[in-house]
Amino acid sequence: xxxxxxxxxxxxxxxxxxxxxxxxxxxxxxxxxxxxxxxxxxxxxxxxxxxxxxxxxxxxxxxxxxxxxxxxxxxxxxxxxxxxxxxxxxxxxxxxxxxxxxxxxxxxxxxxxxxxxxxxxxxxxxxxxxxxxxxxxxxxxxxxxxxxxxxxxxxxxxxxxxxxxxxxxxxxxxxxxxxxxxxxxxxxxxxxxxxxxxxxxxxxxxxxxxxxxxxxxxxxxxxxxxxxxxxxxxxxxxxxx
Numbered sequence: 001x002x003x004x005x006x007x008x009x010x011x012x013x014x015x016x017x018x019x020x021x022x023x024x025x026x027x028x029x030x031x032x033x034x035x036x037x038x039x040x041x042x043x044x045x046x047x048x049x050x051x052x053x054x055x056x057x058x059x060x061x062x063x064x065x066x067x068x069x070x071x072x073x074x075x076x077x078x079x080x081x082x083x084x085x086x087x088x089x090x091x092x093x094x095x096x097x098x099x100x101x102x103x104x105x106x107x108x109x110x111x112x113x114x115x116x117x118x119x120x121x122x123x124x125x126x127x128x129x130x131x132x133x134x135x136x137x138x139x140x141x142x143x144x145x146x147x148x149x150x151x152x153x154x155x156x157x158x159x160x161x162x163x164x165x166x167x168x169x170x171x172x173x174x175x176x177x178x179x180x181x182x183x184x185x186x187x188x189x190x191x192x193x194x195x196x197x198x199x200x201x202x203x204x205x206x207x208x209x210x211x212x213x214x215x216x217x218x219x220x221x222x223x224x225x226x227x228x229x230x231x232x233x234x235x236x237x238x239x240x241x
């Protein structure tokens with residue numbers, strides 16, 4: 001069974017990698033994170049995986065089948081200054097598209113707050129930048145409840161593939177698979193095994209912060225169950241054996 005290598009940018013505590021690796025079809029080969037608390041979590045749970053540090057200081061990104069990134073949302077979020085993707089923090093998106101353009105992965109998986117869709121916040125820029133480096137993209141806003149969670153926590157997820165294997169057919173196949181998996185997941189009890197996986201990180205069911213005033217690194221953690229569905233849907237649409 002083929003496992004796709006993953007370059008995980010803006011890794012945080014590794015929520016995206018946790019979800020992708022749960023599929024059994026992905027293996028993270030490099031992280032990029034600078035926050036000391038988050039770095040300590042990554043080192044504890046993935047001690048053998050290199051953390052390449054600040055993306056702005058990387059001259060050559062390591063090769064990978066997949067580039068994954070929950071890029072900074074501070075300037076995009078309704079809770080921030082709403083400067084959009086051109087803001088100081090969210091503007092680091094340019095490093096993500098640089099990594100994609102340099103490494104030419106088979107798949108890119110990107111996450112941000114749902115407000116990215118709003119006028120001037122940046123979705124158009126993201127899609128245009130991906131197209132300019134040769135990638136077709138499809139996006140969905142997926143709340144935690146889509147994976148059966150008892151709360152919302154809406155996020156935008158963008159999946160992109162090279163023009164040579166992407167296009168409308170791939171997007172339709174991916175979206176169809178994701179929809180089926182969501183319906184199946186919602187019919188099941190909320191899987192609390194993830195709580196055990198994140199317990200030592202002081203997380204709750206979806207990995208979001210518990211006592212966030214004490215553990216800031218968990219504030220924006222993604223929902224691993226959603227990532228697992230996205231990974232499985234992408235694999236199915238790509239026809240990877």
